[in-house]
Amino acid sequence: MPVINRIAEFAADMKGWRQQLHRMPELEFDLPRTAGFVADRLREFxxxxLHEGIAQTGLVAIVEGxxxxxxxGLRADMDALPITEETGVGYVSENVGKMHACGHDGHTTxxxxxxxxxxxxxxxxxxxALIFQPAEENGAGGNVMVEEGIMDRFGIDQVYALHNAPGVEAGAFYTTPxxxxxxxxxxxxxxxGVGGHGAMPHETRDPVIxxxxxxxxxxxxxxxxxxxxxxxxVSVTQIHAGxxxxxxxDTAYINGTIRTFDPRVQQMVMRRLQEIVDGQAASYGVGARLDYVVGYPATVNDPDRAGFAAAVAAEVAGESRVVADAGREMGAEDFSYMLRARPGAYLFIGQGDTAGLHHPKYDFNDEIAPVGASFFARLVERAQPLAGA
Incomplete structure (x- = not known):
């Protein structure tokens, strides 16, 4: 079954919504224009x-069958990134230094x-329950919405989300249990350390080394x-000194990122980092402090829901364009908090041959929006069919 006919009929409207959202990117929890635009559309529908002001600018809309x-529950993220856009499109960001470089404008659409x-x-x-979430990129808005009680407040039993995937055939899907x-x-x-003249290193305790x-x-x-x-x-991504x-x-700074799936591996990394920092500091005669910040947990699909969602995706895109066991990857997502609270699944939808995520030349492919909308709609209809349907 291809794109739902009725959704295809208003595909041009969806394109307009998406490009309007693209013009007005906002960051983290500070999404007044974005949330206002979404709320206006939901009222029109x-x-x-319509419940506003969850996690500051998040929304939950309820549609009764x-x-x-x-x-x-169906979730879309709304926030943008602090990147200066280089797409040159006619609907380029009007907020200099901010852009929808991850496709959240498309997810919302x-x-x-x-x-x-x-x-x-x-x-x-x-x-x-239609969940429009702020602060996915930074701030764990998904966790804030969960902590503010959306799952219990609205009685959500299961929850799903989509993310676009550059480099994957447009309109194809993949996920994994x-x-x-x-x-x-x-x-x-x-x-x-102790700084000093570069010609007299013996009088210093060099933090650079x-x-x-x-x-x-x-x-x-x-x-x-x-x-x-x-x-x-484990990647060291910054070293600053001098x-x-x-x-x-006198000082130096190191920064980096850690990606894990197993909490035991995570604990090992934390322990070894502390041992390395302490041992190297003693070796070089400097002081050092390790600050370790635990971020988003792993995103874990419920196996049964992932299989069900893949089957629904196959109805929309065709079986040959759905991979139900694609394996895992090292990116991170704060939808993980929602999947900790309720069973569900996270899927990717192909964006085609475009610039990558978080790139200043990235732009969401409007052609896939009706495909994603059809997936969400069919997911609801298949998960909760009417008696006798």
């Missing part, structure tokens, strides 16, 4: 309930398209401290 039944169709047809039992995206943590090392030693030693965590078949990434060529500085 005639949703039964034509019979009693459970509640299914796909869910709005599903909302319009579901509010018109109501060909399902129970209710659907179990873990699909990694937990993400960050670390910072603040090194305190200590930083280099720590960065190299950190690489051994992956190569020598963990089982090779347990997925793990200002001029003839002065050894």
């Amino acid at each position: 005639g949703v039964d309930e 034509r019979g009693p039944g459970p509640v299914i 796909m869910l709005l398209g599903a909302a319009r169709y579901l509010a018109e047809t109501r060909n399902f039992a129970g209710k659907v 179990g873990p699909i995206m990694a937990a993400v943590d960050t670390f910072e090392v603040h090194i305190q 200590a930083a280099c030693g720590m960065a190299q030693a950190i690489q051994t965590i992956v190569s020598r401290n963990h089982y090779a078949l347990d997925d793990l990434v 200002t001029v060529d003839n002065v050894i500085p």
Whole structure:
């Protein structure tokens, strides 16, 4: 079954919504224009309930079906990124230094398209909760919405989300049972040495050399401290020290990211980082402080719901364009918090041959929005069919 005919009929409207959202990117929880635009559309569609101001600018809209039944949640993220856009499109960001470089404008549009169709047809039992979330990129808005009680407040039994995937055939889908995206943590090392003249290093305790030693030693965590078949990434991404060529500085700074799936691996990395920082600091005669920040947990699909969602995707896109066991990847997602609270699944929809996510030339492919909206709509209808349907 291809794109739903009714959704295809208002595809041009969806394109307009998406491009308007693209013009007005906002960051984290500060999404007044974006949330206002979404709320206006939902009122036009005639949703039964609209709850605003959740996690500051998040929204939950309720659409009631034509019979009693459970509640299914569908989530879209709304926030943009602090990136200066380089697409050159006619609907370029009007907020300099901010852009929708991850396609959240498209995700929001796909869910709005599903909302319009579901509010018109109501060909399902129970209710659907349409979750429009702030602060996915930074701030864990998904966790805030969960902590503010949306799952219990609206009686949500299961929950689903989509993300676009550049480099994958437009309109194709993939997912996997179990873990699909990694937990993400960050670390910072603040090194305190004794600076001095570059010509007299013997009078200093050089934090630059200590930083280099720590960065190299950190690489051994992956190569020598963990089982090779347990997925793990430890990347040093920043080293900052010094200002001029003839002065050894007092301080140095190291920053990096850690990606894991297994909490035991995560704990091992935390322990080894502390041991390396302490040991290298002693070796080089400097002081050092490790700050380890635990971030988003792993995104873990319920196996049964992932299989069900893949089957629904096959109805829309065709079986040959759906991979139901694609394996996991090392990116991270705060939809993980919602999947911790309720069973469900996270899927990717192909965006075609475009610039990658978080790239200044990225732009969401409007051609896939009706496909994603059709997936969401069919998911509701298949999960909660009317009696006798």
